[in-house]
Amino acid sequence: MYKSYTSLDFREGMIKKRLERIKKIILITSGKGGVGKSTVAATMAALTAKEGMSVGLLDTDVHGPSSAFIFGIRSLPKEDRHGLLPPISNGVKVMSLDLFATGKPIPVSGKGARQIIKELLALTEWGNLDFLIVDTPPGTGDVLLTLINVLGKKAFSIVVTLPTSLSISVVRRTIELLLTSQIPIFGVLENMSYRADVGKSHSQSRGELLALEFGVKFLGELPIDYKASEAIDARDMPSLLKTDFAKTLLTLLEKSKLFNYNKTQKLNDGPIQ
Amino acid sequence: MHELTLVEGIISYILDIVHEKGGHVVSFKVVIGEFAQFDKNLIKDLLLELVKGTELENSKVMVEIEKAVVTCLCCNSKWGMDELLKPLNNDQREMIHFLPELLNSFSRCPNCGKSCFEIEKGRSVRVAEVKLNV
Ligand SMILES: Nc1ncnc2c1ncn2[C@@H]1O[C@H](COP(=O)(O)OP(=O)(O)OP(=O)(O)O)[C@@H](O)[C@H]1O
Numbered sequence: 136m137y138k139s140y141t142s143l144d145f146r147e148g149m150i151k152k153r154l155e156r157i158k159k160i161i162l163i164t165s166g167k168g169g170v171g172k173s174t175v176a177a178t179m180a181a182l183t184a185k186e187g188m189s190v191g192l193l194d195t196d197v198h199g200p201s202s203a204f205i206f207g208i209r210s211l212p213k214e215d216r217h218g219l220l221p222p223i224s225n226g227v228k229v230m231s232l233d234l235f236a237t238g239k240p241i242p243v244s245g246k247g248a249r250q251i252i253k254e255l256l257a258l259t260e261w262g263n264l265d266f267l268i269v270d271t272p273p274g275t276g277d278v279l280l281t282l283i284n285v286l287g288k289k290a291f292s293i294v295v296t297l298p299t300s301l302s303i304s305v306v307r308r309t310i311e312l313l314l315t316s317q318i319p320i321f322g323v324l325e326n327m328s329y330r331a332d333v334g335k336s337h338s339q340s341r342g343e344l345l346a347l348e349f350g351v352k353f354l355g356e357l358p359i360d361y362k363a364s365e366a367i368d369a370r371d372m373p374s375l376l377k378t379d380f381a382k383t384l385l386t387l388l389e390k391s392k393l394f395n396y397n398k399t400q401k402l403n404d405g406p407i408q
Numbered sequence: 409m410h411e412l413t414l415v416e417g418i419i420s421y422i423l424d425i426v427h428e429k430g431g432h433v434v435s436f437k438v439v440i441g442e443f444a445q446f447d448k449n450l451i452k453d454l455l456l457e458l459v460k461g462t463e464l465e466n467s468k469v470m471v472e473i474e475k476a477v478v479t480c481l482c483c484n485s486k487w488g489m490d491e492l493l494k495p496l497n498n499d500q501r502e503m504i505h506f507l508p509e510l511l512n513s514f515s516r517c518p519n520c521g522k523s524c525f526e527i528e529k530g531r532s533v534r535v536a537e538v539k540l541n542v
């Protein structure tokens with residue numbers, strides 16, 4: 136008896152094989168725009184590389200990619216027989232659409248965005264990685280859904296919020312989406328919580344209350360640090376890593392034991408009923 | 409170029425299908441979208457080379473080129489690839505062959521001047537059919 140199979144996406148097989156060589160995948164999510172996802176993702180990638188681990192950073196913000204900018208990379212990815220080789224900066228392998236679009240706007244539909252994400256995942260030759268850090272776009276649209284779909288089995292998430300009610304209300308929906316999609320939440324990170332030059336004054340933050348609400352870990356607060364945004368504008372990663380922002384992030388990541396974490400470990404008991 | 413990566417991906421994907429479904433592969437068809445700009449004969453040769461020694465060795469291999477069809481979502485006009493790529497420089501073309509969605513970054517609709525293209529056909533390489541004898 137003959138059987139015919141059509142509309143097969145062989146890229147999914149390619150992606151699966153590539154992911155076998157990656158130990159941990161962390162989605163930096165929020166749902167809210169402008170909260171510092173890309174800044175956190177890039178800084179975290181560079182800090183992790185400095186700890187001696189092999190790290191990739193995949194920028195999935197199709198409409199507003201920024202990783203190549205933050206790392207100051209201007210070279211195009213090279214191709215070899217294994218696929219596309221991401222340029223390396225500060226020890227991090229970076230793949231981002233802005234490497235290709237070179238500053239031009241990228242107006243694509245949801246369908247186009249899904250294709251781009253799958254293509255980048257299928258073709259990028261990361262090699263063996265300890266960590267793949269994935270910067271995500273704002274919103275809970277096609278890109279995030281595609282990532283959940285394709286990386287879901289292996290990925291967990293760090294959710295970034297600001298200490299404002301508006302941010303919390305948007306981020307709450309993202310947390311719900313992630314949990315119902317069975318993406319474990321490694322923790323909630325609150326960005327721009329206090330001024331680096333003034334220091335902390337409040338006790339319990341809104342991000343912490345949000346984490347409590349879902350029974351997930353609160354990783355801590357990051358300062359508003361003008362030196363960090365200046366370093367980003369100057370495309371100067373070494374200076375960024377010297378800021379209070381980066382130092383605080385490193386302390387929080389070490390405290391959270393992220394570097395030793397395995398997805399098979401149980402993170403939390405899910406939402407509190 | 410990444411033809412070899414793709415061809416390897418295609419073969420290991422089809423092998424996974426046979427292993428999952430059982431039986432053997434009578435034929436399979438690979439469609440090369442015009443945007444990918446891959447040479448049909450080169451892809452076919454690579455496929456024939458890489459199936460050697462695998463369970464696909466005796467399967468019939470078909471390779472087809474699919475012409476590109478691009479719709480402008482702003483004015484509903486339809487375009488072929490050449491019309492849209494003509495005004496671009498080589499670097500831009502190169503990037504579009506790699507990620508056709510970048511058409512939106514570099515090209516404009518000859519009819520309405522906007523950039524809201526959706527690629528209907530001819531986007532990239534795909535496995536259009538795998539026929540199994542089970
Ligand atoms: N802790 C901080 N202190 C000072 N500036 C910051 C901090 N975090 C982020 N920024 C600045 O805020 C701006 C937005 O940050 P970023 O681009 O990382 O946010 P995002 O969540 O990725 O935004 P988008 O949703 O558009 O992708 C940037 O200019 C960045 O330099």
Ligand SMILES: [Mg+2]
Binds near residue numbers: 172173174196201270
């Ligand atoms: Mg961003």
Ligand SMILES: [Zn+2]
Binds near residue numbers: 481485518520521522
């Ligand atoms: Zn038009």
